[in-house]
Amino acid sequence: MAKLLEGKPIAEKIKEEVKLKAAELKSRGITPKLVAVQVGENQASAVYLRSQQKVCVNTGVDYQLLTLPESISQADLAAEINRLNSDSSVSGIIVQMPMPAQIDGRAIQALIAPAKDVEGINPTSLGLLVLAKPLFTPCTAAGVMELLKTTGEKLYGKEVVVVGHSEIVGKPLALLLLAEFATVTVCHIATGQRGNLPEHVKRAEILVVAVGKAGLVKGEWVKEGAIVIDVGINRVGDKLVGDVEFDEAEKRAAWITPVPGGVGPLTVAMLVRNTVVAAEKT
Numbered sequence: 001m002a003k004l005l006e007g008k009p010i011a012e013k014i015k016e017e018v019k020l021k022a023a024e025l026k027s028r029g030i031t032p033k034l035v036a037v038q039v040g041e042n043q044a045s046a047v048y049l050r051s052q053q054k055v056c057v058n059t060g061v062d063y064q065l066l067t068l069p070e071s072i073s074q075a076d077l078a079a080e081i082n083r084l085n086s087d088s089s090v091s092g093i094i095v096q097m098p099m100p101a102q103i104d105g106r107a108i109q110a111l112i113a114p115a116k117d118v119e120g121i122n123p124t125s126l127g128l129l130v131l132a133k134p135l136f137t138p139c140t141a142a143g144v145m146e147l148l149k150t151t152g153e154k155l156y157g158k159e160v161v162v163v164g165h166s167e168i169v170g171k172p173l174a175l176l177l178l179a180e181f182a183t184v185t186v187c188h189i190a191t192g193q194r195g196n197l198p199e200h201v202k203r204a205e206i207l208v209v210a211v212g213k214a215g216l217v218k219g220e221w222v223k224e225g226a227i228v229i230d231v232g233i234n235r236v237g238d239k240l241v242g243d244v245e246f247d248e249a250e251k252r253a254a255w256i257t258p259v260p261g262g263v264g265p266l267t268v269a270m271l272v273r274n275t276v277v278a279a280e281k282t
Contacts, residue, residue, distance in 0.1 A: 002253040005147050005229070011265035014146070014273055015059050021276045022060035032279035033062035034118065034272070035084055038096040039077065039103060040070030045096045051268045052094075061272055070100050077103060078111055085113040091279035092118030094271065115281065118274035121168055129172055132179040136274045141173040143266030144208055144229050151227055151255050153206070155180040161204035163187045163197070163217065163243070169210040169231055182206070192216075209243040219248020228256040231263045 022032050034056055036049060049065060056063035068080065084090050093116045099105040109117075114124040120136035128134050137145075148155065160182040164170040170186060177184045185204075191197050201207060201221040209217050210231035222228060222244070232243030242259035250256050257263060 002228070002250045002256040005150065005227070005255045005257045005262060007143065007147060007257070007262050007265040010146055010150060011269040014266070014269040015055060018061070018269070018273050018276050019059040021280070025276065025279055026060065030279055030282065031062055031089070032060075032091045032276045033064065033089055034092045034094065034275045035064045035066055035090050036094050036096060037066045037068065037077075037080065037084075039068050039072055039099055041067075042096070042098065044098070048268075049096065052271065055268045055272050056275075059272055059276075061275055072100075072103070074103055074107070077108055081108060081111045085111075085116060088282070090116065091282065092116050092271075092275035094119050116278060118271055118278055119168075120172070120274070126167070126172065129175050132175075136277070137176065137270070138168050138172040139267045139270035139274070140169045140210070140231060140263060141176055142270045143263050144169075144173055144231065145176050146266055146270075147229055147257065147263065148206065148227065153227060155182040155206070158182050158205045159185075159203055160206040160208070161185045161187060161200050162208045162210070163191075163201070164208075164210035164212075164231070166210065173208060173210075197221075207244075211243050213243055214241050215243070215245050217244040217249075219245035219250075219252065222249045222252045224252050225254045226252070228253045229263065230257050230259050233259055233264065 053063050084093050093112050095109055097105055110122045112122050114135055117125045118136055120138040160177050162170050162174050165186050165188045174184050174186050185200055187200050198221045206227045208229040212232050214234035214236050228249055230242035230244045234241050240260050
């Protein structure tokens with residue numbers, strides 16, 4: 001039976017470190033400040049926004065939610081981002097997704113000054129990640145790395161399979177793992193369509209799944225003694241479940257993240273930690 005790899009205790013430790021650093025910065029006249037930009041009202045991001053605000057308040061980081069009209073134009077939204085870039089009181093900027101149809105979200109994210117890109121998702125940030133010299137690491141990918149560190153397992157040479165190749169989790173995570181000399185396989189929709197997903201999963205000593213499809217990875221595919229990090233979170237009826245069939249996978253894995261309670265708590269902790277690091281560099 002697998003040990004549970006819970007994110008909350010790790011997140012609490014990180015937040016305590018952030019609190020101490022924020023207090024030290026304030027003693028030097030520097031106040032870390034995170035600004036979240038939301039266009040219109042979106043229920044999907046409401047929980048994340050509340051979590052951001054709560055963690056910022058508890059760690060001594062100033063927080064501002066900038067809510068803009070859903071009808072805003074690309075040019076006007078770009079002007080708002082440029083204004084925040086120029087505001088010396090702002091340490092970090094996060095643009096909440098999704099965006100309305102008239103907005104090119106990636107173009108807006110690309111406008112965030114690299115020094116304030118605390119999500120680590122604009123082209124400069126991701127390019128530096130390729131060079132293994134990131135300014136800021138994408139928050140969820142960084143959270144996965146913290147969880148892996150907790151297991152005490154060395155990544156050097158390990159067979160790691162990442163299922164999902166998004167710009168915010170799968171791709172940056174693969175780069176972070178490569179920097180640790182893991183042997184990384186990235187699977188995606190075409191892997192599944194060819195019927196090859198099970199064979200890749202079965203050889204994974206470390207398995208990370210970040211797709212957003214309940215039960216995509218069958219528990220019986222999991223290698224005995226594997227570490228399983230389930231980033232997915234899906235609502236099925238009145239329950240939240242991951243992308244991995246937990247009950248069966250738990251019997252085979254050495255470590256497994258619960259859903260919820262695994263990667264989730266670490267994402268906001270990483271965001272706030274990046275904000276304090278950004279403030280320190282100003």
